[in-house]
Amino acid sequence: MMSKKNLYSISFILIISLIIIQPLTSEAMETSIIDTHIPSSCTIFTAVIGDTVYFGNNEDYKLNNAYRWYVPAQTVSTTYFGYKEIYGAVFFGFDNNNYTAVDTWEMGGMNEFGLCFDANGLPDVTLNLDVTSLYPYTSHALAQVLWDCITVEEVIAWYQNIKWSGTFGCQTHYADSTGDAVVVSVNSTGQWTFTRIDSAFFVSTNFNLENVTHGHYPCWRYEKATQMLNDITVEEDLNVSTCANILYAVHQEGTYSTKYSNICDPVNLEFYFNSGDEFSVSEKFNLTAILAETESYEQKSSFFGVTGKYGGVLVKTEKIDIQFETNTNTTSETTGNTLLTSILSISLSVLVFDIFRKRK
Numbered sequence: 217m218m219s220k221k222n223l224y225s226i227s228f229i230l231i232i233s234l235i236i237i238q239p240l241t242s243e244a245m246e247t248s249i250i251d252t253h254i255p256s257s258c259t260i261f262t263a264v265i266g267d268t269v270y271f272g273n274n275e276d277y278k279l280n281n282a283y284r285w286y287v288p289a290q291t292v293s294t295t296y297f298g299y300k301e302i303y304g305a306v307f308f309g310f311d312n313n314n315y316t317a318v319d320t321w322e323m324g325g326m327n328e329f330g331l332c333f334d335a336n337g338l339p340d341v342t343l344n345l346d347v348t349s350l351y352p353y354t355s356h357a358l359a360q361v362l363w364d365c366i367t368v369e370e371v372i373a374w375y376q377n378i379k380w381s382g383t384f385g386c387q388t389h390y391a392d393s394t395g396d397a398v399v400v401s402v403n404s405t406g407q408w409t410f411t412r413i414d415s416a417f418f419v420s421t422n423f424n425l426e427n428v429t430h431g432h433y434p435c436w437r438y439e440k441a442t443q444m445l446n447d448i449t450v451e452e453d454l455n456v457s458t459c460a461n462i463l464y465a466v467h468q469e470g471t472y473s474t475k476y477s478n479i480c481d482p483v484n485l486e487f488y489f490n491s492g493d494e495f496s497v498s499e500k501f502n503l504t505a506i507l508a509e510t511e512s513y514e515q516k517s518s519f520f521g522v523t524g525k526y527g528g529v530l531v532k533t534e535k536i537d538i539q540f541e542t543n544t545n546t547t548s549e550t551t552g553n554t555l556l557t558s559i560l561s562i563s564l565s566v567l568v569f570d571i572f573r574k575r576k
Contacts, residue, residue, distance in 0.1 A: 257472045259437045260334045262418040263459065264395035266451040271332040271391045271480040272459045273324055276468040279313045282476050282536035285519075287363075288507045289328065290530055292522040296351045299525055302363035304328040304507040306487065307520075308478060308536070322520060327362040328507060330393030330482030331371070335386040336420050338431045342383050344406025349379040354521030358388065368396040375400055375408050389420045393482040399425050417445035437466040456481075456488055456498050464495040473540035491537060506532070 257276035262269070275282070289304040305327035311320045324334035335358070354360050357380060365371045371390050387401035397413035401424045411425040421438040423431030444462045448454050459479045467474040477490040479498065488498040515528030522529060 257422060257468065258334070258336050259441055259463070259466045260336060260389040260420045261441055261445060261462070262389070262391040262395070262397040262413060263416065263445055263448065263454055264397075264413070265416055265448070265454045267483065268451050268454050269391065269393065269395045269481070269483050270454065270456070270459050271326070271334075271397075271482060272463050272478070273334040273480075274463050274467055274474045274477045275308065275323060275334070276472045276474050277310070277318075278472055278542065279310045279315060279318060280475065280538050280541055281310055281312045282308070282538060283311050284308055284534040284536055285322075286506055286513070286532040286534075287359075287519065288510055288513065288530055291525040292529060293525055294354060294522055302522075303366070304503075305359075305362040306501075306503055306506070307359060307362075308334075308476065310475075320520075322356060322359045322362075324478070325359075325362055326480045326482060326485075326487060326503060327366075328485065328503060329366040330480075330485055331362055331365055331367070331390065332392075332480045332482055333358065333361065333388055333390045335388045336422050336431075337386050338401070338422065338424060340383040340385040341402045341430070342406055343380060343402060345379060345381070345408070347379065349377055351379050356520040356522075359520040361390075367392045367394070368398045371400070372398060372410050375410075387420060387424060389418075391418075391480075391482060401426055401430075403427060404430075416448075417442070419445065441466050460488075460490045460495040460498055463490060467495075467540070469540050471542055473542050475538050475540070476536045477539060489536065491539065 259272075259274045259276075261272050263272070285307045287302070287305055287307070289302060291299055291301055294300050305325055307322045307325035309321055309323040310318055313319050324332075326332040352360055357378070360378075361371055361374055365374055368390055384402050387399050389397070389399045391397040391413075395413075397418045399411040399418070399420050401409050401411065403409045403426060409426045419438055419441045421435045421441075423433035423435060423438075441462055444465060448458060456479055460477070463474075463477045463479070467477065477495060479488040479490065481487065485503045487501050487503065489501075491497050491499065509532075510530060513530040513532045515524065516531050517523065517528055519529040519531050524530070
């Protein structure tokens with residue numbers, strides 16, 4: 217018959233096992249992964265020499281199912297300003313992951329005038345903006361910028377004059393067809409701050425360019441991309457291939473892997489998606505041509521927070537090939553279950569040994 221001491225021992229071991237394993241299962245494990253890996257996600261750069269301009273981006277995230285959404289110029293119905301003409305654009309992002317905070321949201325893109333954007337994740341900060349500013353007409357404010365603006369100067373004016381409430385958990389990097397570029401972030405008092413390009417290249421990762429204590433500094437990806445861009449000194453050497461090499465050099469694998477890698481050419485309104493061994497292949501797309509193929513578009517009742525004036529919003533959807541695939545939910549559950557099994561096995565072994573020793 218098992219003694220009281222043995223019963224106490226097994227109870228103590230089981231309680232300790234549950235305390236240890238609880239943070240590593242399901243949602244708690246997912247939170248731990250997010251906190252650990254966000255510093256290693258997303259690298260963006262603008263590079264300009266002569267008349268050549270490129271905007272490069274690695275989208276590093278935990279989700280799969282990435283898409284391109286094409287929205288041609290059209291009249292849409294907005295929340296605050298009624299009917300409005302918007303510029304045509306392509307947007308990049310994720311969908312169908314059952315993760316509503318991110319699914320079908322604009323992560324990056326380029327409009328028909330060559331204005332490009334993407335964003336780096338940062339810790340949330342509270343905005344403290346002028347309450348008399350105009351209201352945005354859609355919750356998808358980053359899409360609104362591409363629908364309303366052509367140049368970086370217009371982007372800056374948009375942020376200064378459109379009210380945006382709540383918190384801001386990123387910095388947004390913009391470039392236009394002239395090679396002008398800006399990173400929009402939030403300072404310690406909750407105001408917008410604008411960091412402008414002042415050389416042949418401009419890099420942003422996961423620390424605030426205006427305040428390096430906000431975010432994750434230093435960053436090896438920032439240093440590597442900066443060093444490689446600094447080595448490009450003549451216009452002939454600034455091309456899709458060299459941009460792809462830089463993006464591959466700073467790509468991520470693991471939980472927050474590079475799901476897609478894109479290069480925009482805002483001068484020629486073309487964009488490329490990198491794949492293959494060391495991103496040796498770049499698939500080319502012409503935005504002007506694709507936006508003109510309206511017969512292949514579908515009408516959605518609403519999209520990115522706007523509705524259509526004539527039956528729906530015209531949208532075309534294309535799947536993006538995932539570069540480095542992961543499944544964090546499976547990883548979290550497997551890790552947690554494996555650790556729990558190991559702990560219980562060790563506990564049982566200790567208990568059996570203790571009983572056997574006492575009987576001897």
